[in-house]
Amino acid sequence: SQQGEEDPQALSIQEGENATMNCSYKTSINNLQWYRQNSGRGLVHLILIRSNEREKHSGRLRVTLDTSKKSSSLLITASRAADTASYFCATVPYSSASKIIFGSGTRLSIRP
């Protein structure tokens, strides 16, 4: 399968709470990226973390990477209604650095 796995598949939380999404992948990677997609729209690049990095922050986003477990997590703090979207992790394989392989995605809903 091309894809990695993300969990949960769907997440609904109250506005203001933190949202955590997890991603697992199969092969050694060059880097891992997180994207957001609003319904029926294109992708928005959120953050990139390289294979030699363990944690990265960008505004309300915090990404961790554990290459020994082949997993990553995306934390969105103090969620807002506008954060409602699908979130995808995507890996750039070490063996084929020209490709991006997308995970199955998490549908996040923020309740006002």
Next chain:
Amino acid sequence: GAVVSQHPSWVICKSGTSVKIECRSLDFQATTMFWYRQFPKQSLMLMATSNEGSKATYEQGVEKDKFLINHASLTLSTLTVTSAHPEDSSFYICSAREQALYNEQFFGPGTRLTVL
């Protein structure tokens, strides 16, 4: 930032017709472009990788005669869905990469194809 456009944003066609989707990099030269398809509530599946001036490389299971890809210039790639059938209905997204920014792909807004 780098902008990628797609045209059309949506298209409805009859079964058996061919549909062409354009992907343009507006403010940079894209040495490589990628085509993905996405079914409702599913992830993006890479269909093919195209490098300017050469033939596209298709992923396993993607019919190259069905999905014709042309990357004739550094700012334009086209995907033609030939003899479209209802099962080809999907969201098609392209992305473009500039050689100098090897790790980054910039995504287009997508094209919704509906085949009746």
